[in-house]
Amino acid sequence: MTDVLDLPWSEGKGQSTGAEYEAACRAVIARRNGEVHAFLHVTEPEAVDAGQETKQEQRLSRMPLGVKDNINVSSLPTTCGSRILGDFVAPRDATAIARVRAAGATILGKTNLDEFAMGSSTEHSAFGPTRNPWDLSRVPGGSSGGSAAAVAARMVPAALGSETGGSVRQPAAFCGVFGLKPTYGRISRRGLVAFASGLDQIGIISKTVRETAELLSVIAGRDPLDSTSSDREVEDYGSGTDAGIRRMRFGVVREAVENLDGEVLANFEQALTVLRDGGASVETVSIPSIPYSIAIYYVVANAEASANLARFDGIRYGKRSAASTIEEVYFSSRGEGFGEEVKRRIMLGTFALSSGYYDAYYSRAQEVRERLRADFDLAFQRFDLLLTPTTPEPAFAIGAKLADPLSMYLNDIFTAPANLVGIPAIAIPSGFSRDGLPLSLQMMGRHFDERSLFRAGAFFEGETGYWKRAPEFRNGSS
Amino acid sequence: MQITREEAARIAILAHLRFDEAGLDRMAAEMTGILTYIEQLTTAPAASAAVFAPPSAQPSFREDVPVGGIDRETVAANASGWGEGYFLVPRVLGD
Numbered sequence: 001m002t003d004v005l006d007l008p009w010s011e012g013k014g015q016s017t018g019a020e021y022e023a024a025c026r027a028v029i030a031r032r033n034g035e036v037h038a039f040l041h042v043t044e045p046e047a048v049d050a051g052q053e054t055k056q057e058q059r060l061s062r063m064p065l066g067v068k069d070n071i072n073v074s075s076l077p078t079t080c081g082s083r084i085l086g087d088f089v090a091p092r093d094a095t096a097i098a099r100v101r102a103a104g105a106t107i108l109g110k111t112n113l114d115e116f117a118m119g120s121s122t123e124h125s126a127f128g129p130t131r132n133p134w135d136l137s138r139v140p141g142g143s144s145g146g147s148a149a150a151v152a153a154r155m156v157p158a159a160l161g162s163e164t165g166g167s168v169r170q171p172a173a174f175c176g177v178f179g180l181k182p183t184y185g186r187i188s189r190r191g192l193v194a195f196a197s198g199l200d201q202i203g204i205i206s207k208t209v210r211e212t213a214e215l216l217s218v219i220a221g222r223d224p225l226d227s228t229s230s231d232r233e234v235e236d237y238g239s240g241t242d243a244g245i246r247r248m249r250f251g252v253v254r255e256a257v258e259n260l261d262g263e264v265l266a267n268f269e270q271a272l273t274v275l276r277d278g279g280a281s282v283e284t285v286s287i288p289s290i291p292y293s294i295a296i297y298y299v300v301a302n303a304e305a306s307a308n309l310a311r312f313d314g315i316r317y318g319k320r321s322a323a324s325t326i327e328e329v330y331f332s333s334r335g336e337g338f339g340e341e342v343k344r345r346i347m348l349g350t351f352a353l354s355s356g357y358y359d360a361y362y363s364r365a366q367e368v369r370e371r372l373r374a375d376f377d378l379a380f381q382r383f384d385l386l387l388t389p390t391t392p393e394p395a396f397a398i399g400a401k402l403a404d405p406l407s408m409y410l411n412d413i414f415t416a417p418a419n420l421v422g423i424p425a426i427a428i429p430s431g432f433s434r435d436g437l438p439l440s441l442q443m444m445g446r447h448f449d450e451r452s453l454f455r456a457g458a459f460f461e462g463e464t465g466y467w468k469r470a471p472e473f474r475n476g477s478s
Numbered sequence: 479m480q481i482t483r484e485e486a487a488r489i490a491i492l493a494h495l496r497f498d499e500a501g502l503d504r505m506a507a508e509m510t511g512i513l514t515y516i517e518q519l520t521t522a523p524a525a526s527a528a529v530f531a532p533p534s535a536q537p538s539f540r541e542d543v544p545v546g547g548i549d550r551e552t553v554a555a556n557a558s559g560w561g562e563g564y565f566l567v568p569r570v571l572g573d
Contacts, residue, residue, distance in 0.1 A: 347493055360520075371523050371524050
């Protein structure tokens with residue numbers, strides 16, 4: 001008999017009651033979280049009266065969810081993976097959380113992340129790394145590594161993460177699950193702890209397109225308390241996903257693939273064949289400014305981060321170090337509360353905004369970013385969706401890149417452009433390496449055209465079926 | 479871009495961060511490496527952009543009506559220093 005947790009949530013819940021499905025998830029968490037360390041905090045089961053199971057179904061009735069620990073869930077910790085928020089308890093729900101709760105979802109816990117979402121491996125969590133369920137000696141990606149690992153390990157059918165430069169798609173790729181970064185403004189950021197406000201977006205990780213589309217339909221939309229949230233109409237993202245891809249036009253980003261070799265390139269070319277066989281056109285397109293994306297990103301994101309994280313000063317909330325002067329409170333609380341990666345980024349951002357360097361770094365980065373946006377606009381005049389591998393390599397070993405920050409940053413080379421220009425993008429499982437590690441295809445769409453991504457994604461996952469494979473927990477106990 | 483230890487120390491003060499001597503040297507070296515990589519932007523193709531804003535997110539304002547805040551007890555529960563309805567901090571004036 002198929003384990004209900006291996007099915008898409010909409011099918012699995014049909015074979016069990018909500019209580020049974022949730023209990024199955026909790027059993028996996030109890031069995032696996034010790035070695036995977038996907039969850040930092042697990043909730044207690046809520047008492048459900050007998051009649052509740054038979055009440056009218058809500059859209060997300062008792063859907064168990066993991067939530068990245070930089071998104072506020074009322075009365076639960078929000079640590080951001082940082083010692084400086086080690087004791088912080090969220091006073092209220094983020095807007096996205098309020099919406100999934102109102103639709104019937106159940107929050108099972110808060111998932112691990114790189115401190116303040118700054119990282120690509122989840123090794124920068126103050127509470128220890130998350131491990132990749134496909135190979136416990138490897139990273140799950142980051143910064144939403146806990147959410148991706150939780151979905152891959154079948155602890156939850158879906159989880160919320162956050163994106164600033166690829167922090168949903170890159171871990172989704174490393175863990176062999178589906179990841180969505182929506183259009184900037186599609187989901188309210190209220191209650192998401194700010195890293196870089198002009199780039200941050202809540203994203204969704206799940207096994208399949210269907211679950212993601214359901215969740216997006218619920219949490220998208222205008223929020224009066226986030227002035228950057230869009231008032232554009234929320235579509236029913238689950239409809240039309242079975243339309244196939246005949247006559248869709250895909251553009252392969254030349255600059256992203258010209259230096260690839262080995263099995264990532266071979267896997268990418270196999271993916272293109274699947275799309276061509278489905279009746280789509282697949283052609284190469286040039287986006288000349290895309291190689292500059294990481295340089296742009298690490299100026300803009302760090303500049304915003306240095307300003308946003310100034311609020312953590314030990315005064316109103318968070319860790320306060322013992323000190324006799326107010327200046328000592330600031331320096332000691334931040335010095336002891338932040339980890340090395342966060343300090344590095346605050347330093348870089350402060351430098352880029354400092355007198356004498358602002359024009360050379362921050363202004364210049366914004367100018368090149370504008371060129372990047374123009375290049376994407378031009379490409380979208382010819383193509384419906386743009387394609388790259390999600391990552392240049394499969395999951396790397398724990399510790400392999402910690403000593404070389406730039407090498408870690410370059411892991412986001414294919415994902416950061418979508419954040420910089422504000423477009424939606426998905427990561428979808430596209431196969432496995434010779435070592436049995438997941439590989440992933442990225443599709444990027446026009447602003448607010450999530451439906452085309454879901455349509456193409458549903459076709460691809462239907463043709464390939466890679467989402468059906470579950471990890472065997474190699475290099476760990478069975 | 480070469481970041482010296484002195485420059486790193488200056489930035490650390492602006493950022494309200496403290497490093498020991500070894501940490502300052504390490505930070506200066508890492509910043510130098512990353513900023514050298516970023517210097518490729520000086521020769522990159524560009525377009526004018528006084529302020530970049532994603533086209534998807536033209537800020538709009540809500541109705542100017544009060545919304546509920548966080549009650550005082552909840553604020554106090556997360557505070558490191560709290561007394562008689564105020565945040566407690568080291569003395570700033572009147573030493």
